[in-house]
Amino acid sequence: MGDPTGEPGSSMHGVTGREQSFAFSVASPIVHTDKTAKFDLPVDTEHKATVFKLFSFSKPHMRTFHLSWISFSTCFVSTFAAAPLVPIIRENLNLTKQDIGNAGVASVSGSIFSRLVMGAVCDLLGPRYGCAFLVMLSAPTVFSMSFVSGAAGFITVRFMIGFCLATFVSCQYWMSTMFNSQIIGLVNGTAAGWGNMGGGITQLLMPVVYEIIRRAGASAFTAWRIAFFVPGWLHIIMGILVLTLGQDLPDGNRAALEKAGEVAKDKFGKIMWYAVTNYRTWIFVLLYGYSMGVELSTDNVIAEYFFDRFHLKLHTAGLIAACFGMANFFARPAGGWASDFSAKYFGMRGRLWTLWIIQTAGGLFCVWLGRANTLVTAVVAMVLFSLGAQAACGATFAIVPFVSRRALGIISGLTGAGGNFGSGLTQLLFFSTNQFTTEEGLTWMGVMIVGCTLPVAFIHFPQWGSMFLPPSKDPVKSTEEHYYASEWTEQEKQKNMHQGSLRFAENAKSEGGRRVRSAATPPDSTPNNV
């Protein structure tokens, strides 16, 4: 598919053989490679990478990727570190089922608030500081498990540790500044998925660390406290790495760029307004509560469930529980990839259908998990459920960057917060009381997932359409520029504050699907890099 005007760079995709596969790179004449930029990876006009090279640490794009997902993963490890150790902790602290359930709710509730704040922080200060501050200031909360002596302390500490899950927002935001929109689904899905893996890693890590400390001579009720030092140290290490090796934007750090006048400072109130008045934001808040939310709830209850119901040993239950969280390694990126793949042919409508199908399937498998009576069927159902829920998370964030350009940080934050809210709600409803056994709780949670996924049908973009409706026929409203520029007032447009949004709109045209790509001739206004 030759490029008629011979725009340098666009015909080079795939030629070097270094690009891994189609979905890992942008091979479309719509996205114009900026050849004046000096980066290890090919970049577009915003200097975002158009290629995703997994095993590279090249500065700044891939380095950002690795710093981002590892620090996010560390936060998952510490937030869910208590879950596999509950059988020991419940005896030390004399907890009841309600206490354990409430602690689980608390562990995901803190970040509802912190994710919202983090969205604003990223918009205003940059994702690097947001991440580092959070990770290092939450290390003390992890260490404070050594002081806990009863239910109240346990719930409080789990609540405080949970704040650090806001690194999700800085992670996704950071990826969006570094990678082009055509591969953002895969990139964000991989970064977040590998981060979420921490919830699985911890189910294996903590029982093993606990066992080692026990064998070294500590009594059971001391050993679990010492075990918490491991996630605490990880926080400190990752915080230092992010500060020393990371940068906010492809061209440098935010503070330096702002002072140099290259990045316009925006007003919080305005950003908040555009985030909150966009109805799509709220649908995503709900949806994410039933993909990510149920994943978090399951992270909290699944080890204890297998331990108690199927009479397994602590580390066996931990191993099975780990499989749930570890499926994120490929499940979430797969969801992002599936979204990118369907966008290739069907544009945004494909992305929406993909999301609905995957998330609903996850809900049905969750129902099956609750009804499984043997260990084998339970494990199979659990794995399928994990694939569905986690791929749905990836597919969600493949769409979120397109909801708004100006308020991306806040919308990511709100959506992330919705995830935690959904988790707190499902734990409260189904897993904290004596009304449902855990297996009944899982079944009802599955039903709720299917119901709460239906609103995807209402998400409509005038330029691209929705699940059941085509794009608008209006010649003005059906352009990407109109949608993204409408977030700026006339005065702001006169000051040229909306340039970033226009560049984004240009790069986002590929969401029109196959009809747009096959009609592609680069617009005459494209700068020819001669």
Added chain:
Amino acid sequence: KPSREGAGVVLDAGIDKISITWKLSSTGSKKEAEFKTIKVKLCYAPPSQVDRPWRKTHDELFKDKTCPHKIVARPYDKTTQSIDWILERDIPTGTYFVRAYAVDEHDHEVAFGQSTNEAKTTSLFSVQAISGRHKSLDIASVCFSVFSVLALLVFFVNEKRKAKIEQSK
């Protein structure tokens, strides 16, 4: 019987002892010939099972979670047996009684006796668990926390200073 008597006495795990004595009951047992080993266990009384489904009593013995703590297992002989047992350090806080199971050579329980009545309301004793906390742990925890916050502040201040220097250039 616990080493200290009296209403409201709470035994400390890791410190206090209980003395347990067991023998075949005067009414005898039809299955006495099958007794191979006597397993003595520490069991949760009903107050400690409330709101804690992982300690539930089940009729099916392999599902029953009432008596998870092993005290001793001795081969059966017809004489009276006794033991002084120090409450181990991983015993949780709660109310307890003692049960002795007689198992046959296939490790199936064939009979049992317990230190309380059928309704599990008499002769119960309370145990207070160790806290698991240690001063050295607390101190280490504080040290690492302070280090984390300080390291962050040092980096932050340093970078702001460098940015100011850049800007003034």
